[in-house]
Amino acid sequence: MQKTVEVEKESLSFKLNNDQAxxxxxxxxxxxxxxxxxxxxxxxxxxxxxxNFELLAKLGxxxxxxxxxxxxxxxxxxxxxxxxxxxxKACATTAVILSVQLSLCAAPIEKYGSTELKEKYLKKLALxxxxxxxxxxxxxxxxxxxxxxxxxxxKGDYYLLNGTKAWVTNGSEANVYIILAQSTPAETLxxxxxxxxxxxSAFIVEKNMLGVSFGKLEDKLGIRASxxxxxxxxxxxxxxxxxxxxxxxxFKIALSTLDTGRIGIAAQALGIAQASYDLASSYAKTRxxxxxxxxxxxxxxxxxxxxxxxxxxxxxxxYQAAHMKDQGLKYTRQAAxxxxxxxxxxxxxxxxxxxxxxxxxxxxxxxAERYYRDAKITEIYEGTSEIQRxxxxxxxxxxxxxRIGEPA
Amino acid sequence: xxxxxxxxxxxxxxxxxxxxxxPNKIDPTGITWIINPYDEFAIxxxxxxxxxIGTDGVETHCSVSLLACGPQRTEESIRQGLAMGADRAVFxxxxxLEYADPYVISKLLASELKNMQYDLLLSGKKLIDIESxxxxxxxxxxxxxxxxxxxMKFTGIDAANKKITCDREAEGSHEIIEVSLPALITCxxxxxxxxxxxxxxxxxxxxxxxxxxxxxxEEIEKFGQRTEIVSFDLPLSRKEAKIFExxxxxxxxxxxxxxxxxxxxx
Numbered sequence: 001m002q003k004t005v006e007v008e009k010e011s012l013s014f015k016l017n018n019d020q021a022x023x024x025x026x027x028x029x030x031x032x033x034x035x036x037x038x039x040x041x042x043x044x045x046x047x048x049x050x051x052n053f054e055l056l057a058k059l060g061x062x063x064x065x066x067x068x069x070x071x072x073x074x075x076x077x078x079x080x081x082x083x084x085x086x087x088x089k090a091c092a093t094t095a096v097i098l099s100v101q102l103s104l105c106a107a108p109i110e111k112y113g114s115t116e117l118k119e120k121y122l123k124k125l126a127l128x129x130x131x132x133x134x135x136x137x138x139x140x141x142x143x144x145x146x147x148x149x150x151x152x153x154x155k156g157d158y159y160l161l162n163g164t165k166a167w168v169t170n171g172s173e174a175n176v177y178i179i180l181a182q183s184t185p186a187e188t189l190x191x192x193x194x195x196x197x198x199x200x201s202a203f204i205v206e207k208n209m210l211g212v213s214f215g216k217l218e219d220k221l222g223i224r225a226s227x228x229x230x231x232x233x234x235x236x237x238x239x240x241x242x243x244x245x246x247x248x249x250x251f252k253i254a255l256s257t258l259d260t261g262r263i264g265i266a267a268q269a270l271g272i273a274q275a276s277y278d279l280a281s282s283y284a285k286t287r288x289x290x291x292x293x294x295x296x297x298x299x300x301x302x303x304x305x306x307x308x309x310x311x312x313x314x315x316x317x318x319y320q321a322a323h324m325k326d327q328g329l330k331y332t333r334q335a336a337x338x339x340x341x342x343x344x345x346x347x348x349x350x351x352x353x354x355x356x357x358x359x360x361x362x363x364x365x366x367x368a369e370r371y372y373r374d375a376k377i378t379e380i381y382e383g384t385s386e387i388q389r390x391x392x393x394x395x396x397x398x399x400x401x402x403r404i405g406e407p408a
Numbered sequence: 409x410x411x412x413x414x415x416x417x418x419x420x421x422x423x424x425x426x427x428x429x430x431p432n433k434i435d436p437t438g439i440t441w442i443i444n445p446y447d448e449f450a451i452x453x454x455x456x457x458x459x460x461i462g463t464d465g466v467e468t469h470c471s472v473s474l475l476a477c478g479p480q481r482t483e484e485s486i487r488q489g490l491a492m493g494a495d496r497a498v499f500x501x502x503x504x505l506e507y508a509d510p511y512v513i514s515k516l517l518a519s520e521l522k523n524m525q526y527d528l529l530l531s532g533k534k535l536i537d538i539e540s541x542x543x544x545x546x547x548x549x550x551x552x553x554x555x556x557x558x559x560m561k562f563t564g565i566d567a568a569n570k571k572i573t574c575d576r577e578a579e580g581s582h583e584i585i586e587v588s589l590p591a592l593i594t595c596x597x598x599x600x601x602x603x604x605x606x607x608x609x610x611x612x613x614x615x616x617x618x619x620x621x622x623x624x625x626e627e628i629e630k631f632g633q634r635t636e637i638v639s640f641d642l643p644l645s646r647k648e649a650k651i652f653e654x655x656x657x658x659x660x661x662x663x664x665x666x667x668x669x670x671x672x673x674x
């Protein structure tokens with residue numbers, strides 16, 4: 001009897017599809033022609049590059065992953081990773097501005113928001129009429145997010161928010177903020193022995209709500225133009241319909257939001273690493289020492305080879321995580337792996353670029369020193385490298401448990 | 409008004425051209441292919457006309473089609489043109505067209521254009537790869553159309569009376585030329601900056617038609633290639649300039665000596 005062999009239609013492919021390829025070509029040109037030169041200036045001046053955001057809005061990039069229904073592009077997360085990487089190659093600040101807009105602000109509204117909230121906020125975010133931000137950390141707690149002190153009291157028609165959020169990207173420039181706050185009174189938590197994180201809720205807060213104010217701009221090592229500052233909430237009355245998801249669902253929302261965000265930060269880090277590699281390799285090809293081009297020395301070759309391999313590996317990790325998200329699979333571990341690997345790679349690549357450029361790399365005449373400074377934050381925000389390792393470990397332990405039939 | 413923009417794909421301007429294993433071919437590895445930049449200006453000009461006609465209230469219908477021929481990879485450039493805002497495209501797909509001469513290509517495109525509706529044909533003033541300006545002009549001849557070359561901008565579009573006014577630079581002055589449609593115009597940059605494909609443009613482009621046409625080898629041969637590329641040579645790298653030091657009389661005599669003895673030109 002003859003057997004028919006089922007041939008799987010889609011084999012593993014490393015080729016971008018037509019839309020992704022066109023998008024990559026377009027955003028590469030946009031970033032090179034409009035953001036690259038300016039990156040140095042805004043790094044020096046701390047000036048928020050509003051015109052970059054406006055150009056991205058005009059091209060529809062501010063709604064890239066938002067669904068068509070709400071005026072977005074309905075593009076997949078591989079496309080998102082491509083866009084963030086290409087922008088970061090030219091300007092890491094502009095890349096994080098867009099990454100926060102899409103994955104930390106728009107994505108949770110789309111996933112957890114009511115139809116009314118989506119109508120009200122998503123459309124404006126998609127068109128770039130609104131710039132978004134996300135507020136989780138506080139001056140006294142970062143990785144230990146559940147220890148937050150910002151409070152939301154349920155007053156019936158509204159919630160009363162009080163507290164201070166720290167390290168907010170797009171901080172003073174944004175129009176709309178996702179704010180995480182403890183909405184369960186301490187005595188209730190205590191009486192029900194509910195863990196703190198189960199009492200957290202997420203809210204959409206607008207800049208012009210009474211009681212919202214901002215701290216001074218942080219003077220940072222890198223990505224200096226992203227308007228990072230504290231967001232202060234002083235008796236802010238937030239309408240009850242601005243609760244995202246349900247009461248107590250905030251921490252879950254924050255964690256799933258960060259899963260997506262990590263694809264963006266990994267892509268931003270990869271863009272910095274690629275730019276560092278591009279600069280260092282082209283410099284090595286032209287710079288002479290001891291009577292020849294320095295690229296002929298194995299010492300230089302080995303540094304570049306390591307970077308070339310790792311940049312490729314990092315990109316595959318990102319595409320894997322993004323593709324799994326696009327397929328509706330659980331991708332927490334893969335996103336953390338991509339973010340951990342690429343962020344540490346970015347700092348290493350910036351460091352190597354400076355090393356290869358020598359004295360020139362240490363000056364602002366070249367971009368190497370900025371790449372190095374811009375890279376470091378990717379090991380810290382949206383979950384430090386240590387938190388990524390914890391996330392990966394937790395998932396690995398679970399997977400081992402499943403494999404050997406023991407509960408985690 | 410129906411506008412057709414004839415586009416070709418060329419290597420990116422930053423490509424380092426390498427000669428292939430055969431001396432009359434270039435090595436395609438690592439080449440990024442782009443829409444010939446002057447053809448991209450033509451697309452931009454066509455889209456501007458469309459926008460203008462759409463808002464002047466006289467005639468609201470204006471369509472922009474693309475016509476291209478070449479190997480499979482040409483499709484990327486067609487998609488980019490559609491994402492920029494062109495409405496549809498006709499793609500004559502054949503790998504053998506890679507090194508076809510301008511005469512054959514213009515014959516082929518003209519024979520396709522005979523089946524298409526148009527008022528205005530636009531293309532770039534030249535191809536940046538082989539620096540050829542022949543194809544659009546050949547097409548105009550083949551179709552018996554008026555043509556104006558090297559146009560910077562259109563100063564007037566009269567869709568109702570089928571007339572277009574062109575502005576082109578000529579020896580430090582401007583020539584203003586009014587032509588009746590149908591006509592073929594080759595485009596210079598002018599003040600145009602080709603628009604980027606937007607996300608909306610990319611999404612819409614998915615639903616736009618690319619009509620693919622294949623031609624037989626016999627059909628192409630029938631046109632009869634008029635020129636043949638025998639070989640490519642890379643330009644010689646320029647020698648560094650020599651600067652003479654010292655007082656003027658010394659420099660002059662050193663220069664004369666060098667011209668006589670080293671360069672052997674006097």
